[in-house]
Structure formats: structure tokens, C-alpha cells
Amino acid sequence: MKMTKYLFLPVLLIWSVSVRGQSIEISGRVSDGKGQPLDYASVALQGSLDGTSTDDQGEYSFSTSRKGKLLLLASYIGYETCIEEIIIGENDMYVDLILPQSSTDILEVVITAGSYEASDERNTVVLRSRDIGMTAGATGDITKAIETLPGVQRVGESSGLFVRGGSDAESQVLIDGMVVQKPYYSPVPDVKQRGRFDPFMFSGTVFSTGGYSAQYGQALSSVLALKSKGLADSTHTGGGVHFYGTNMFHEHRWDNTSLYVKGEYNNMAPYNNTIPQLTEWVKSPENVAGTVNFRHKFSDFDMLKFYVNGSRTKMSMMYDNPDSIDYKSLFGIQNDNLIINSSYKKYFKDETWSLYIGGSYSNNLDDADQDGTDMSEFEDLTQGKIVVMNRSIPGLELHAGTEIQLKNADGEIRSANDMEVQIGEIDELYAVVFLEAEWTIAPRLASRFGTRYEYSDFLNRGNIAPRISLAYKTGNHSQVSLAYGKFYQSPENEFLYQTNNLEFENATHLIANYQYMKDKRVFRTELYYKLYQDLISYLPEQITSLNNDGDGYARGVDLFWRDRKSIPNADYWISYSFLDTERDYRDYPIAAPPEFASRHNLSVVYKHTFARLGSMVGVTYAYSSGRPYNNPEKPDSEFHTDYTKAYSNLSFNMSKMLRVFGTSAVIYASVENILGAEHVFGYHYLPNDAGRIPILPSSVRSFFVGFFISTY
Amino acid sequence: MKKKAIIIGLLLLLVAGVSAQSERYMELMKESIGMMDSENSMVQMLQAANQFERIGIALQEEWLPYYYAAYCHVQISHHEKKDRAKDLHIDKAEEFNFRANQISPDNSEIYVMKGFILQAKMSVEPMVRGLKYNKECLDMFRKAKEMDPENPRSYLWHGVNLYNTPAYMGGGKKNALPLLDTALLKFDTYPLLSEIHPDWGKSYADSIRNECLKK
Secondary structure, X not given: OHHHHHHHHHHHHHHHHOOOOOOEEEEXXXXXXXXXXXXXXXXXEOOOOOEEEOOOOOEEEEEEOOOEEEXXXXXXXXXXXXXXXXXXXXXXXXXXXXXXXXXXOXXXXXXOOOEEEEEOOOOOOOEOHHHHHOOOOOOOOHHHHXXXXXXXXXXXXXXXXXXXXXXXXXXXXXXXXXXXXXXXXXXXXOEOOOEOOOHHHEEEEEEEOOOOOOOOOOOOOEEEEEEEOOOOOOOEEXXXXXXXXXXXXXEEEOOXXXXXXXXXXXXXXXXXXXXXXXXXXXXXXXXXXXXXXXXXXXXXXXXXXXXXXXXXXXXXXXXXXXXXXXXXXXXXXXXXXEEEEEEEEEEEOOXXXXXXXXXXXXXXXXXXXXXXXXXXXXXXXXXXXXXXXXXXXXXXXXXXXXXXXXXXXXXXXXXXXXXXXXXXEEEEEEEEEEEEEEEEEEOOEEEEEEEEEEEEOOOOEEEEEEEEEEEEEOOOOEEEEEEEEEEXXXXXXXXXXXXXXXXXXXXXXXXXXXXXXXXXEEEEEEEEEEEEEEEEEEEOOEEEEEEEEEEEEEEEEEEEEEEOOOOOOEEEEEEEEEEEEEEEOEOOOOOEOOOOOOOEEEEEEEEEEEOOOOEEEEEEEXXXXXXXXXXXXXXXXXXXXXXXXXXXXXXXXXXXXXXXXXXXXXXXXEEEOOOOOXXXXXXXXXXXXXXXXXXXXXXXXXXXXXXXXXXX | OHXXXXXXXXXXXXXXXXXXXXXXXXXXXXXXXXXXXXXXXXXXXXXXXXXXXXXXXXXXXXXHHHHHHHHHHHHHHHHXXXXXXXXXXXXXXXXXXXXXXXXXXXXXXHHHHHHHHXXXXXXHOHHHHHHHHHHHHHHHHHHHHHHOOOOHHHHHHHHHHHHHOOHHXXXXXXXXXXXXXXXXXXXXXXXXXOOOOOOOOHHHHHHHHHHHHOO
């Protein structure tokens, strides 16, 4: 009984306050900041039941019997509530109310110059995570899906990302802020290797083609930052069988903890024996891998992530080697790779502060054998990183961080008669401090200013890299961005084994970007200029003459269009990049376009979903103009003036979901290069004018069929 | 919990009889519910949403106005064409239902509404959001059943969820049918606490059940 009193106390209060008497009419018009009327907006007199909705002209009118100083409220979805103080006297009143657009509804200005983001958490992104796993021709390989974005040059015979005239060594891959030393399976002569990571492990991907934040270093061309998923959704078990192998996993979810364990065995032998191979395999690639993923949420504000991946891969083949007697060499390799990655992030004080602590250890052993000569390289990397964020001043977000990497590389050669030669040893301590401010200068203008100081103990040198980005919203759906930055990178191991008397190589990026994003359509274009300086250069056949006198440039334009609206249940994107680049580096006799640079790259990705059938069909078309190759029969002045044939590739994939034994299952199939277009990636010239051998893909077409099951 | 709801309901009726002020509350609520029920007019639905919001803010201690405001915004979201507009209404619905939940915790109807809102959220981008929210959505219906096993709406929306989930994901007409049958039985016996208490979904249950019976 006591409860009733309290329950209706405010009601009684409200009504008892109202003075009986003549009622007053309050009317007016509700509009947005630009004078447009807001129809069916809510208008209310605070603390009373009096109020109404506006009509289709934004006009309102209601009567009240209340008197005195009161607050009149108007609200409309997507707009800030307008609160107006009014004094009700004896006469009817006319009050106009103006509602500013709510800041959450104005699509935020985001710095987009140079970066493509795939995320499930934010709406302002160009891609979703599943787009990466479900692109035809990619067969679940993150790198190959990224290759369908503008700015990436397809290089069929090498692993890694070649971005805007940059080599694969100029790209960095990070998982949860930690550098991944060997993101791809070990290189084998002229055969492209897959990335090591399952795309479904990540909830966010940022692919940056230039101008990236001061958080990233040791990359002249591009950064691929992967963010792993948080706590697992549920407990489930699953596995798969496919043309290349088999895997099994179990994921367990407790209240605030989850654990994922996966084991994999892959063997390409059945595939290589079925599908005609251009590569002469002696032992088809065989791989055993294990993954453990642990997550713990201490509270809503902090999370610990721990990830371990270990694998062993073996393969051997005959390959075309112009330097050997019969131009054939037997090459075999065993690779052992281990990654231990952990990170912890905590938010403090209403999320105005955050702390990130990352630590990782990884090692990689490549044990290769070529015609009886054993070549081995062992590398390990230990890193620690701390980043503090503060955003207690509105419109300003500060990031300060420090990072230390201990790197060790040891290369050895043992010839057939057991002569052991050390190629070299690198003992590196690399330290970084960076500071970055993201400052919203005006509601339409965002900026990011950063600097990064890097020190290499091995080179005994430091550098300071400034980074600046600006983004300005030109309309409700469009924005322009600009970025400038300086990027440094230590020379590659093969050079550091010779000497440490070298400088950092560096690149300067200038980027201008325009983006239009409305509903389910995105258009982007980007102009860029990249200046390379202090690149490694040496005289042909004299690797001891190493110096930093190389330089070069890259410039071009990228176009991207994505449309998820025009065709029902379909989604497509088109990427085109134009690249003009030259370098005078390494043993180049003159400035010339590098062998990995193609002038034109085009990708068309189309996906169609049949929701009722639970199936998806995708088609990807890729085109790259020819790449230059070295023809030693030509004089030095005509270096890299011969081009390979253009590359074109039509791929197809499909997936179908099923219900098997009460669990969810997926059948996935794909074919690459359906039309069987001939791909030549370059030539090996044989000595004494004995002709040349083309560099070919390992097979004309490639196929994938898999069946995956999960107790979801 | 049900006991509490009955007590509150009885008190509501009692006080309504005594006080003219609560008569006005009932009147406004009935008027708003009438506007809301003219389901094909989104204008009326918006006006009803505004009115429920106003009553909710003025009275503070009543969960029903907020609950209905949430319901209206979900219905409006289904009629919006753009994803962004849909999301804005769904966010609004979540906000109102959250307030209703603060006033009346452990209320079966409010848990059904939570699942109902999540379902609307998933329908905006089924391929992306389906996996993310469906488990939580089913959890809400399960909790709603635990709180009040007689509430027909928890069976109805659980059934609708399965109806909309493809068979290869564990849903389908066959799995939805028994839940809809249960819902329809409970609709006939569920006691209505007052004229303004939730009393919606029966005709929808009928139509979905008929869809399930079709081959």
C-alpha cells in the first residue's frame, strides 16, 4: 500500500501544480538549422502531459492550463533536442523551435587518405570483414582479397603486398599492434605463397596504401593492420576437409573468457597429382599448424588477448636456374614458424584514458637445400609496446607510445663438402617513441599530427618521421583528405648481413583523396606522389659496393567504386589504379620502372547472395598490364624496356550453407583463371645466348573445394 | 514477478477509479494505443510514439509509455527505407525500452521487446548482424519465458525468429510451427491486467502460423 503513494507521487505533484483556469494556446514551427520544417516532431511542455506532434509542415499547436516559467522541448530523430524557456502569461504564444542536427547523425569526418578499413563495428567503412574472406580468387587469403583494392600491383610469382610502386619488403603486417615478422609462408623460387592467417579470425582490417599514422614505422609503402576478434560468441566445435587438407577447431566460451584451439594439416600432393602442374614438384607442400587464441575480459573496460600460432612446412621442387649446369636445380625447404602475441587494453575514467600494452615473440627458421648446398636462416623478434591515449579535452585525442624490438638474424651456408660459411649475423635493437594528436579543428575539419622517432642500434642511427593528415567534409556525404608523411625503413637482411654502414631507406608520401559515401554506395579517388630516397644501390655482381645512393618516385591515381544498392542482393566493387614509377636502385644501370610495377591494374569483384538458399556466388575479374623484365641482350640504356604480356584472370567462387546432423555446414568451391589465360611473370635468360625460360604460375587454373562444419 | 505486475495493475485500476488525474493517464494511453493500432499509417505511429514519450517523461514511474514508445519506433524502423534511418529508430527504441526496464525490472514483456528490437536490428543487415545478435535475441525470449511462462508474445517472437532463420541455420517453418501453436493457445488464456496492458500480436501469430502451414 505504501508503494502506491510513491508510485503516483510525481503524477499528483505534476497535476496539483497546474493552476486551474483559462487555457493558453502555444503554437509555432519546428525546423532544422537550415530552415527546413521537421514533420511529426515531438513538442512537449516539460513536467506536464501537455504537448503534441508537428504536422507535415512542421507546425504545431496545443493548449495548456499551466502558467509561469516553463521549458518547451522539441525532439526529432537524428537531431539534438531543443529546449526553450518560455513564460506563459495570459496570452496565446507563438514559439519557433530550431533543432541542430545531432552530432551522432552527421557522418563523422574520418581521415581516409591512404587507408581502406574493413570493420563490423563502424558504419563509415568501405568494407566488412566478411568481404575479405568471401572474395572470388582469394580463397580465404587476406592478401589476395586486399589485391582487389586499388593501389596494389599484382605480382604473380612473389608473396606479399606490392603497393604503389613499392616492393613486398616495403609492406608491414601487424596483428593487434604487434609486427608480424613473416606473414607469408616461406618463399620458394617463383611460387607465390599464401598468408599465414585465417581472415575469419579478425574483426577489423585497416589497409593503408600510404600516409599512415605515426604508430607505424619500418614500412615505406604500406601497412596492413589486423585486429583480432574479441570474446567468442558461443561454444562450438567444427572442422573442415578441403582439396589442400583438413582442420579441426574447438571454441569455448565462459562468462568472461574464451579459448579457441585449432589444428591443421595440409598436403598439396592429392591436388598437385590431380590438377596439371607447371611447377615440377618433387615433394608437394605439406604443412602442420596449430593455433591457440585466448581472451579474457576483466571488466567492460579491459581485455586481454593472447594468440599463439606454430607451423611447420616442407616442400621441394625442380626449378629453372640459369646458373646451374642443366638449368635445373633441386630446391627443398623446411620452414618452422612460431608467433606468440599478447596484448592488453584498458580504459579508465569514463573512457577518457586508455592504456595498451603489447608483447610478442616470434621466430622463423628457413632451412633450404639447393643441389646439396644447405642454406639456413634463423630470425627471431621480441617486441614490447605501450600506448597511452587521452581524450579528456573534447575534440582532441592524444596518443603517446613507445616500442622496443629486439631482432636477431643469422644466415649460414653449408656446402656439400661440409664447409660452413656464415653469411652474416644481425643483432638489432630498434627503439621508437611516438606522439600523435587527432584534433577536430572544426566540426567539418579533422586533423592528425604525429611524429615518430626511431633508433636503430645496429645501424647506429636515428630518424624523425613527421606525419600530417587532414580531412574536410565538403558535404553531407563527401569529404576531401590530404596526407603527408615521411617513412623510414632499415635495409633488408641480405644487405645488413654485408655491412651495418648503411642509412635508413626513406620515402615521402603526398596524398590527396576524395570520397563520396551515401547509403550503400562509395566512390573514392586518390592522387599520390611518393619520393624514394637513400635506397640501397650497388654495382652489378659486387654486393660489397653497397651504398644508399638509390632513389626513385612513384605517382598515380587510384579509383574505387562500390555499390551494394543498384542490383538487389548483389554487391560489386571496381578498383582501378594507374601507376607511373621509376627507380635507380640496387644494380639497376639506369632509372627504370621496377620489375614488380605494372602501369594499369583493374579489379571487378561481384557477389550475389541467394539468402533463401543460403548460397553466395562470386566472380572476380583482374587485369594487370605487363611488367618490365630484364633482357640482358639489350644495352644498359634499354634496361627494363621489355614488358611481359598483360595479365588477366577471371575467378569464380560459390558457397552454400547446409544443415547436416543438426549443425551448420558450408560447401565452398572456387576456380581461378577459368578461361585459362596464359600468365608469364618474366623470364630467366640463359647464359651464352641459349635462350630464355619463362616464369610461370604453378598451374594454369587452380581449384578449391572444401566442406566446413560447425556446431553453431 | 507476475505477482508484482498484478499488484501494480490492480493498484493502477484502484487509483484510476479514485483519482481524476490517473483517469487522464488512462485516457491518454488509450488514445495513444488507438493511434498506434492504426498500423498502416506511419504518421499516426509517429504521433503515438511522441505521445508515449511525453507521457513517459511526465510520469517517470510508468513502464508502459516507454514500452509502447519502443514498440512504435520498431514499427517505424520497418517502414523506413534507408538503413541509417532504420538504425536511428531502433536506437531510439532501445533507449525507451531500457528506461522501461529500469522502472520495471524482470518484466517478461520488456524482455520480449528486447528481442523484438534485436530482430529489427538484424533485419537491417542480416548477413552481417545475424551472427552477431541472434544468440542474444534468442536469450531474451528464453528469459522472457522464464519470467512469465504464460506470456504468449515470447512464444510468438521466438517462433517468428525461427520462421525467419533459414533451415540450414536451425530455423525454418517446421521448427517455428509448435511455438506459434503455443503462442495462440496462450493468447486465449492470458489475463489482461488492464485496458492499457500489452495485448498485441495475436493476429500476427495467426498469419505467420498460416504461412508455416503453406508448403
